[in-house]
Amino acid sequence: MFLPKNIAHRVGPKWTYAAGAAVAVSATAAMFPRSPQEDVPSYKAEDEESSGPVSRFESSSNFSDVAVPLPHRKIMSTSVASPTSYSTGDLRHNFSALESDMDLTYGFIEDLIVARKTYLRKRKSLELNQQQQKEQHEVKSGLDEGIGSSTENVLTMNGDASSGKAVVLASSDSRPKSNLRMQPSVVSTKRMYVYNNSIIHPENADNFKLFCAPSSLHLAQDVANLLGVDLGNINVDKYNDGETSIKINEMVRGKQIYFLCSTETNDALMELLLSVSCMSRASAGKITVVIPYYGYSRQDRKVKRESIAASDVARMLEVMNVNRVITLDLHNDSIRGFFSPRVPVDHLLPGPIAAAYFNEVLDPSKHPEKQITVVATHEGQVQRATEFRRVLQKLSGVHVNMAFISKSRQLPSQTTYDPILVGDIKGHKCILIDDIISTGSTLTNAINLLKENGADNVYAYATHALFNDANTNVPDKLQALNALDFLLITNTVSSSKVLPSKIRTLTVAPYIAEAISRSLDDRSITAILKSLT
Secondary structure, three states, X not given: OOOOHXXXXXXXXXXXXXXXXXXXXXXXXXXXXXXXXXXXOOOOHHHHHOOOOXXXXXXXXXXXXXXXXXXXXXXXXXXXXXXXXXXXXXXXXXXXXXXXXXXXXXXXXXXXXXHHHHHXXXXXXXXXXXXXHHHHHHHHHHHHOOOOOOHHHHHOOOOOHHHOOOOOOOOHHHOOHHHOOOOOOEEOOOOOOOOOOOOOOHHHXXXXXXXXXXXXXXXXXXXXXXXXXXXXXXXXXXXXXXXXXXXXXXXXXXXXXXXXXXXXXXXXXXXXXXXXXXXXXXXXXXXXXXXXXXXXXXXXXXXXXXXXXXXXXXXXXXXXXXXXXXXXXXOOHHHHHHOOOOOOEEEEOOHHHHHHHHHHHHOHHHOOOOOEEEXXXXXXXXXXXXXXXXXXXXXXXXXXXXXXXEOOOOOOOOOOOOOEEEOOXXXXXXXXXXXXXXXXXXXXXXXXXXXXXXXXXXXXXXXXXXOOHHHOOHHHHHHOOOOOOEEEEEOOOOOOOOOOOOEEEEOOHHHHHHHHHHHXXXXXXXXXXXXXX
């Protein structure tokens, strides 16, 4: 026994022998004295960012370089004044800023290593916050000196929001420009409405991984930049026979995984399912799928002998062991009910952000004589149009009218229909609201109908634009419409084609980044739109 019996009985045999080992090591160190510079191995902040996971036991070979102290003796600890220097002092005193409650009675070496790493993480986080505050102050100083009238003017290249050439993300005034991937067709709001500089905290970043499928690579890169993390390393390939191959190239055991993938094609859906299964088999702790566009969402009800594919996709995701779902603008909000209570679904609605963009572009408060009318493209879009109108009216402070187009078929056997406008839009600026553009026929008919009924200007907004291989000519058809001023879509679905000037893409990366950051901290996601709604 290395301790008195009364103490050994309280601390147990493991710590009793550990204390004995500490005494032996200290005695050996006393027999072979060294200079103070040799007492502690070099340890720098960048050690926290090693390429691979290292367990506390794998790094035990370094412990022999540290003299383990006897009870209540002075030990070598990290200096609070400098995170990369070391000084002799009381560990409890030096780490008082961390409000640590560790029991260092016997100065166990593992507690010392944990304390150092905790200090360095918090120190790094503090330096990062200070750097961000400095950058924000520089941007604000530039504005005060007349460099630009808005943050967007400072960070935008070759254009502004009204010209459709703005390329800055809505969150860029709090992140360095070099971290943002610029696209000539992406626009944003001049103000930040949904993003609060939610960089993942270093303590959460150690347990967090963001992956994506090839179909959502560009959007995922923007989200990762806004969160201050790197995308996870994953290979998504195809064999010669067309089968999908998934391989994860880094450890995910016990980590919180976020996988971003829009399922606009069958291949994308299969990549999502197999990736989630692969991560589950690799012992991931919690898997959250972020689905900007939920494929098969229009098959949400049974008519005669038809499948309810939206429900089947939900069941497949559950079988693959998904723990949570974050999605944007479902075709029908009731799709959330297709998931069991075990899998909560966060439904993000980018419509209010689009309303803010139109408010900045049209600026109704400066032209109150020009009436604005929000028009639903059909009966199913009345709820979206109502919410859009409410936000636009709140932001502009002027009255906004409401109308809708009825496309109900008179007979069940009819394959075509004549749209009927309900509401007065003569001389008004009209904004059409829809959720999905596929062939563009519904939108085209609505645009022509509004112009025929005397609308001065016609704008349109749709969340998801499916300009895939079967619909590659749709953007050109919309560009050719003289009645259309411009169409605003979001980047929930990627397009390999360069879009024409009348089609503007509103980025949802800040919205998704904020939702991910809040879900990690168990904060309200609904409150993201609090400033708009």
